[in-house]
Amino acid sequence: MSALGHRARRPDPTPGEREQQVLDRIDKARRRRAKVTDERITLSHGAGGKATQSLVEAIFLDAFRNPRLEPLEDAATLCVGSTRLALTTDSFVVSPLFFPGGDIGDLAVNGTVNDLAVSGATPLYLTAGFILEEGFPVADLERVVASMRAAAETAGVEIVTGDTKVVQRGKADGCYINTAGIGVIDADAPALGVATARPGDAVLVSGPIGEHGVTIMLARGELDIDAELESDTAAVHGMVADLRAAAPGVRAMRDATRGGVATILNEVAKAADVAVVVDEKAVPVKTEVRGASELLGIDPLYVACEGRIVVIVDPAEVAAALAALHRHPLGEQAAVIGRITEDPPGLVLLNTTFGGTRIVDLLVGDPLPRIC
Amino acid sequence: MRFVDEFRDAEKARALSAKITGLCEPGRQYKFMEVCGGHTHTIYKHGLEDYLPENITLVHGPGCPVCVIPMGRVDDAIHIARRPDVLMTSFGDMMRVPGSGGNFFDSNAEGTNIRMVYSPLDSLKIAKQNPGLNVVFMAIGFETTTPSTAMTVLRAAQEGLTNFSVFCNHVTILPAIKAILDSPDLRLDGFIGPGHVSTVIGCDPYEFIARDYRKPVVVAGFEPLDILQSIYLLMLQLHEGRCAVENQYSRVVPWDGNLVALRTITEVMELRPYFEWRGLGFISHSAMRMKAKYEAFDAEKIYSVPGVRVADPKACQCGEVLKGVLKPWECKVFGTACTPETPIGTCMVSPEGACAAYYNFGRFSRNRVREASTA
Numbered sequence: 092m093s094a095l096g097h098r099a100r101r102p103d104p105t106p107g108e109r110e111q112q113v114l115d116r117i118d119k120a121r122r123r124r125a126k127v128t129d130e131r132i133t134l135s136h137g138a139g140g141k142a143t144q145s146l147v148e149a150i151f152l153d154a155f156r157n158p159r160l161e162p163l164e165d166a167a168t169l170c171v172g173s174t175r176l177a178l179t180t181d182s183f184v185v186s187p188l189f190f191p192g193g194d195i196g197d198l199a200v201n202g203t204v205n206d207l208a209v210s211g212a213t214p215l216y217l218t219a220g221f222i223l224e225e226g227f228p229v230a231d232l233e234r235v236v237a238s239m240r241a242a243a244e245t246a247g248v249e250i251v252t253g254d255t256k257v258v259q260r261g262k263a264d265g266c267y268i269n270t271a272g273i274g275v276i277d278a279d280a281p282a283l284g285v286a287t288a289r290p291g292d293a294v295l296v297s298g299p300i301g302e303h304g305v306t307i308m309l310a311r312g313e314l315d316i317d318a319e320l321e322s323d324t325a326a327v328h329g330m331v332a333d334l335r336a337a338a339p340g341v342r343a344m345r346d347a348t349r350g351g352v353a354t355i356l357n358e359v360a361k362a363a364d365v366a367v368v369v370d371e372k373a374v375p376v377k378t379e380v381r382g383a384s385e386l387l388g389i390d391p392l393y394v395a396c397e398g399r400i401v402v403i404v405d406p407a408e409v410a411a412a413l414a415a416l417h418r419h420p421l422g423e424q425a426a427v428i429g430r431i432t433e434d435p436p437g438l439v440l441l442n443t444t445f446g447g448t449r450i451v452d453l454l455v456g457d458p459l460p461r462i463c
Numbered sequence: 464m465r466f467v468d469e470f471r472d473a474e475k476a477r478a479l480s481a482k483i484t485g486l487c488e489p490g491r492q493y494k495f496m497e498v499c500g501g502h503t504h505t506i507y508k509h510g511l512e513d514y515l516p517e518n519i520t521l522v523h524g525p526g527c528p529v530c531v532i533p534m535g536r537v538d539d540a541i542h543i544a545r546r547p548d549v550l551m552t553s554f555g556d557m558m559r560v561p562g563s564g565g566n567f568f569d570s571n572a573e574g575t576n577i578r579m580v581y582s583p584l585d586s587l588k589i590a591k592q593n594p595g596l597n598v599v600f601m602a603i604g605f606e607t608t609t610p611s612t613a614m615t616v617l618r619a620a621q622e623g624l625t626n627f628s629v630f631c632n633h634v635t636i637l638p639a640i641k642a643i644l645d646s647p648d649l650r651l652d653g654f655i656g657p658g659h660v661s662t663v664i665g666c667d668p669y670e671f672i673a674r675d676y677r678k679p680v681v682v683a684g685f686e687p688l689d690i691l692q693s694i695y696l697l698m699l700q701l702h703e704g705r706c707a708v709e710n711q712y713s714r715v716v717p718w719d720g721n722l723v724a725l726r727t728i729t730e731v732m733e734l735r736p737y738f739e740w741r742g743l744g745f746i747s748h749s750a751m752r753m754k755a756k757y758e759a760f761d762a763e764k765i766y767s768v769p770g771v772r773v774a775d776p777k778a779c780q781c782g783e784v785l786k787g788v789l790k791p792w793e794c795k796v797f798g799t800a801c802t803p804e805t806p807i808g809t810c811m812v813s814p815e816g817a818c819a820a821y822y823n824f825g826r827f828s829r830n831r832v833r834e835a836s837t838a
Contacts, residue, residue, distance in 0.1 A: 110792050117798035117822075128805065131572035141804050314581060378464050385467060387581075390508075445687045446473035447510020449824040455559070455803045 118437075125149045139350030140454035162284055162362075165345060166210035168276065175278065177212035179203060180271035188235065188265055190310040192303075192321030195268055196238035198397060201326045202348065203272040204246045208328035209344040209400055211283045211335070212274030214246060219253040220269040225260040235266060246326035248272070280335070285343040285355075285403065288363035292342060292431040293409045295402040297330065297422045298323070299375040300352050301394035305383045316386060318379040325398030330419040337415035340405030347399050352428075353392040353451045355401045356439045359431075367439045369429035369451065392441075393454050403431065470686030471509065479691045480514040486698040493519045494650060495697055496787050498640060499657035500527025501685050503817055507824035509687040519694065522787030523817030525639045525743065526657050528604040529556045530785065530809040530816045533741045534775070536632055537562030539768035540601045543630060544575040546766065550593060551577040551630075552586040553601035554608075556813045561806060563773045577601075583608075583615040583629075590619075590627040599762045601630045607659040609633040609751060610724035613731040616753070616760045630762035631752055634738060636660050637668055638749035644676050648788050653697040655690060656682035658712040665720025669708045677706050684712040731757050741775060741809050742782030781808035784817055791821040798822060 104112065125148040135142035152160060159167045166179035183199045200217065207214040219239065223232070243250055250270075302323040309316055327346065335341055345355045352374070356367045369392075376384075376391045384391045398421060404412045409427060416422030439451040487493070497503060503523045506512060512521065525531055537560055544551040544567075551567075558567045558579060567577045580586055583600050590598035602612040612629060619627045636657060643649060656669055661682045669680045679700040683693035693711045700706060710716055731754060738750030753761035775781065778796045783789040791797055791810065801807040803819050810818035 110790075113792045113798065120799050120802075129569070129572075131569065133568040133572050135568060145804075313585065381464050381467070385464075441510075443471075443509045444468075444473065445471045445509040445511070446476050447513040447687075449507060449510045452823045 122437075135455065138454065139348075139354055142455065143350075144453065162286065164210060164284060165206040166212065166272075166274070168210065168282075173278070175276035177207050177210045177274045177276055178271070179206040179210070180269065181206060182267065182269040184264070184267050185307065186264060187307075187310055188231065190307055190322055192306060193324040193397075194235060194238050195266060196235035197242035198322075198324050199268040199270045200239050200242035200246060200248070200250075201324050201397060202346075203270040204242075204248060204326040204328055205346040205398070205400075207272050207274035208326070208331040209283075209346050210274075210276075211280055211344075212276045213332075214248045214272055214274040214326075214328055216251045216273050217243065217248050218269075218271045219250050221253070221255045222263055222267040222269075223255065223257045224263040224265050225257060227265050232266065235268075242326065246328060281339065283341070283343050284362070285345065285359045286362040287342045288359050288365055288403045288431050289342070290365055290431050290433040291406045292403050293406055293412075293427050294356070294359075294367060294369065294429040294431065295404060295409075295412060295416065295425055295427050296347070296352060296375065297327070297400045297402070297416050297425045298396075298398075299377045299380065299424055300347065300396050300399055301376060301380040301384065301391035303397040304351070304394035305380045305391075308387075309383065314387070316383055318383055320377070320379045320383075323396050323398040325421055327398055327400055327421060330416065330421045331400065333419050334402065334412060334415045334422075338404055338408040338412035340408040341402055341412065342405065343403040345401045347396045347401050349395050350454065351391070351393040351395055352399075352401055353390070353439065354453060356429075356451065357453050359401075359403060360437050360439050363431070364436045366432045366435050366437070367429055368432055369439065369441045371441050371444045373426055373428045375424050375426050392451060406430075467686070470684075470688045472688065475688055476514055476691055479688070479695050483514075483519070483691070483695050483698055484516045486695075486702045487516055487518055491518065493652050493698070493701070494522055494787070495519070495653050495655055495694060496522040496524045496643070496651050497655040497683075497690070498524040498526040498636065499655075499659065500530065500813065500816065501659060502655055502657075502683065502690055503527070503820050505685050505687055505690060507820040510824075511687050511690060514691060515694070519698075521655075522651065523784070523791075523820070524654075524787060525643065525740070525785040526605065526636060526660070527810070527813050527816050528608070528634065529554075529560050529813045530781070531634060531639070531740045531743070532557075532560055532603060532632060532809065533739045534561065534563050534773040535739065535771055537566070538564065538773060539770060540630055541565075541567070541570045541575065542768055543599055543762060543766045544570060544577050546597075548595075548597050549576070549599055549766075550589065550596045551575070551599045551601055552580045552589060553577065554581075554603060555579040557601060557603055559806065559812050560809055561812070583612050584618070587615060587619055587622075587624065587627060590624055594626060597626045597628070597765075599628050599630055599766075601632065603632045605634055605636050605657070605660050606663040606728075607657075609732070610663060610721070610727050613727045616731050616757055617727065619760055620757065625759075628760045628762040628765050629753065631732065633732070633751040634740070635734070635749055635751065636664075638746045639740065639743065640669075640672065642743055642746050642749075643786055644672065644678070646786050646788075649786060651678060651787065652701060653679040653681070655693050655697070656680045656708070658682055658684050658689070658716060661710075661712065661716045661720070663721050663724045666708050666710050666716065666718050667720075673706045673708050679706050680708045682708070682710045682712050682716055684715065730754075739772065742779075742785045744782075776807050779808040781810045781818075784808075784810050791818040794818070
């Protein structure tokens, strides 16, 4: 191998040193600018993992680059006069449209409300765009719209404008929904962002993970697995408000949707150039979710939630933050799952229940397409 | 959770680890091959190597079914899938295995209809729901999955389905192990035997490894404690100067295997004279094909396939990795040109592939990880 070139100058590196050289080279390669080499869009590009990240950075960020977009947070923060606003948008293509615990309607409202809430904003107004397939039952549309209205009432937001398109049969799958939302950020609230995570900070989740993703997968009826599970879809803005009042040292929040908690933690590690060390034992996972994940060979850390948030908080305020979450019905099972350390920057490490350690990387593809 | 947590007990792992370390002779290096990709995945997923002393090395063997599929067979599958009347099904792992012109996802982006299924029987369901299409199941796997493909063919025959066929790529583990044992550039001290395959073929077929090659074999389960205990049993055999086939996974693996499953396979399939393995080349009697009696369900008979042999990319050293001659990181293209997003070799494709497992879970100096996680 490459050892030949070095021989004249210094002794052969030991296998350990050679391994480290290879790992350093890989690390450098991973930090290079994202590129999309594929000629066509594949399902991987929508899966929330590495391919999605490359697509967003190489195609969209490259074309639209501006300081509001660059942080790639769940919502953009904008200043209009002296008012700080948060603006976000999300599209929903979940299949099936109706599933235990919810449907595409409440998902579309809660998803956008949550993106605003974790950006530190009070959600105010939503838009709704519908793409409907020729032949879609009006009764189903009425059900979807009724649950959107109910979800909006619960979240205290109004749907103030919208759009409808109908496409030929076969050109869409029943009903797709896009929502956008706008919220206002308190003028004196400290800025939030995953890039502000520091060594020593604690990592919390607000409840058991993976319920939405597994519910959807089982609801498709392709697996012959039954479990008493419901989607965790919920609007988290109330819990977020309580949390921030109790712990102003919250540095960042994210709702762990597509790609799950693991993807969020990788974004934290990368944006703040820190390591995230997670304790597998501490991660709350319902037995039903664990069981289904074990059977299917997937890791709950990568499975989507629709009403759970990941919180990075100053170590001095961990107890206050946890207590505030526990007081809220959505956060009763919140837990500290890990902490931020300095080294190795950019990586998420997991201390396994078994007592070993491993890396938790971004997924390449999604084992569960079209979950939201 | 019952039946899972008791096999991941850190307390027990520490005790086993101490016993393993106690059996190490000072100055001696031990190399064990886990044949099965499922074991490789478990080892990395749970960080099992943290429990092993430095002088025990695990070599990741050829037992990942998608990793050994050569490019030519992927091309053949895509060739069949390009027919407008064909809907192809396969296991999820297969979707990202590169052929010479891209993988199944790329091929779908260009218009083919290749769907993931969890069981071959799902393909029958799809065939019944789509009477206007011909459903072709791209069958892959070792003896673990062969019986379910065979059973699916039998059921299709019973139900008189005429729009279902199998593109058979089932391989057998023993010739691959033999090829590895016969490879001159290899030094192994023992084998962690493939548990799932053994539920079908039993433990007897491994006797030649102990008898003729003087290497101990311990058939192992797939939880981390199973593997750790199997390493202990291998070390014990070496320590006592014994060489035998032992069954650690007796809660699932009967010594004689599953006779019903074996009968089902022989009813539907027979050995091919030879089959190409990625990285290992042609190995005789190492794969299955459909018997003439069931040729109505044999995609290779129904559709013409180009059958062109595509050489592995020059830079790719999957063969050496599969034989355990190279560690994943020693491959020239590991982690730079060949990554899980853009795999060149199949070892990088499946989460059970040695390279992907190392890249995803182990791509970091063990010492630094240990320091960081305890800091």
